[in-house]
Amino acid sequence: MKTVLISVHEKYWHMIKNREKTLEIRKTKPAGIEYPFKVLCYVTGGKGIQGEFICKGTLVTNVFQQLCNRSYLSLYELFAYANGKDLVAWDVSSVKSYDIPIQIEEVGINRAPQSWCYIK
Numbered sequence: 001m002k003t004v005l006i007s008v009h010e011k012y013w014h015m016i017k018n019r020e021k022t023l024e025i026r027k028t029k030p031a032g033i034e035y036p037f038k039v040l041c042y043v044t045g046g047k048g049i050q051g052e053f054i055c056k057g058t059l060v061t062n063v064f065q066q067l068c069n070r071s072y073l074s075l076y077e078l079f080a081y082a083n084g085k086d087l088v089a090w091d092v093s094s095v096k097s098y099d100i101p102i103q104i105e106e107v108g109i110n111r112a113p114q115s116w117c118y119i120k
Contacts, residue, residue: 003038003119004030005049005104007112013043015072017051017097023070024090025078026115029058039090040102040119042112048101054094062086 006024008016015021030037036054043050061067064078067089071078078087104112107119 001036001038002030002033003040004033004116005040005042005107005109005113005119006116007042007044007114010043010045010047012072013041013050016041016053016092017095019095021070021072022092023067024055024092025067025071025073025081026088026090027081027085028115029060029088029090030116030118036093039092039116040107042104043101044112048103049098049107050101051095051097053092053096056091056093058091059089060086061089 012021036056038052039055040049040052042048064075064082064087067073067078068075071089081087109117
């Protein structure tokens with residue numbers, strides 16, 4: 001199973017690990033990746049990789065109203081983030097929270113990605 005690393009704000013990580021936020025919104029998705037794939041969650045602010053989830057699939061869309069409830073983002077936030085383009089909703093499942101955060105260097109990365117990156 002392929003693995004990617006995403007950067008996520010702490011408040012959104014808490015919603016993901018509490019299974020409230022079931023869509024993670026990004027501008028792109030890994031090209032040609034097979035589903036499902038593993039997503040490691042780096043919490044911004046130097047808090048480390050605090051957990052992971054499985055992405056079962058993605059949806060590319062510009063119909064943002066359908067994303068609001070599961071992404072915990074307002075319609076305004078989605079339109080502002082999209083800046084006139086489509087967004088990609090990553091389907092979040094099988095969330096695992098780590099007792100001890102992993103530093104990004106431990107997975108072979110020197111700095112956190114702006115959005116996401118592949119992990120070898």
